[in-house]
Amino acid sequence: MTAYFLTGTDTDAGKTVIATGLLAAARRRGLTTAGGKPVASGCERTSAGLRNTDALAIQAVCEPRLDYAAINPVALAPAIAPHIAAREAGEPLTVARLAPPMRSLLADGSGFTVIEGAGGWRVPLAGNESLSDLARELGLPVILVVGVRLGAINHARLTLEAIQRDGLRVAGWVANIVEADMPRMEDNLDALSYWLGEQGGVPCLGVVPRLTAPTPAAVADLLDIDPLLSRSMAGGNNPQDGRPS
Known part of the structure; x- marks a missing residue:
């Protein structure tokens, strides 16, 4: 089983x-x-x-098919920060609430599992908890999606530092081009490769341009998942594999 927690540098990354x-x-x-x-x-x-x-898009590429509730156990109507929407709905948005259904998903033993966060790494839950605490509770290695726009280098470096400080391994990063007309695009991508790759030791899984029709198949063409699978084949990837030994 290969499983990862996927986070982004920001909302809409x-x-x-x-x-x-x-x-x-x-x-x-x-x-x-x-x-x-x-x-x-x-x-x-x-x-x-x-x-x-987003949850429906994930459901569409799950094989075998999963019930919606197994994928998205807490669904909230307002398009606002989850902790505020949950508070208004009277929903307990805690790690204790979110972890069991995600553990059940992992226990099914699919060959490749991705659990996607909301917003960025420090999105709040209830009280003093953040969504990053769920990733820590599950002990999964992390995939970082960098939304490439002005400010991406700073956001990416800070997010990488926060994940590593939380004791989790970043297994790979993806450059997702959000602003196609961003000035000095190649220079920015070079800087990301330097700070995340050369300095951070994290492999790049792909650079995804702004696509007119970003279908799963079209995006898959641009990604290299070998670094994610090679560790699994070498020694397995279990729900505690994200914590450095």
């Missing part, structure tokens, strides 16, 4: 685009796949209940 691309790439390798979105705000009311477009 492209986490779901990359998560679905990674799952599609794993399916091409013949692996079973599973994805989780433990909490999502901005959900739409449907006849089946609250549904989030």
Whole structure:
């Protein structure tokens, strides 16, 4: 089993685009796949209940198919910060609430699992908890999605430092181009490669340009999941593998 917690440098960094691309790439390798979105705000009311477009996108690339509730156990209607939406809805947004359904997802033993966070690494939950505490509780290695726009270098460095300070391993990073007309694009990508790769020791899994139709298959074409699978084949990847030995 290979499993990762996926986070981004900010809201709208492209986490779901990359998560679905990674799952599609794993399916091409013949692996079973599973994805989780433990909490999502901005959900739409449907006849089946609250549904989030990101969670539905993840569900579409899970093989075998998973029930929606297994992927997104806490769905919130307002398109606002999850901890505020949860408080208004009277939902207990705690690690104790979110961890059990994600552990159940991991226990199914899919060949490749991605659990996608919300917003960035320090998105608050209830009280003093943050979503990063869920990643720590699950003990998963982390994939960092860098939304490439002005300010991305600072956001990426700070996020990498925070993840490592929390005792988790960053298994790979993806450059997702958010601002296609960003000045000095190559210089910025070079700086990210230096600070995350050469200095941070984290492999780059791909550079994804701003796509007109970012389908999972199109994104999978641009990603290299070998660094994620090689560790698993070498010694296994379990829910405690994210903590450095």
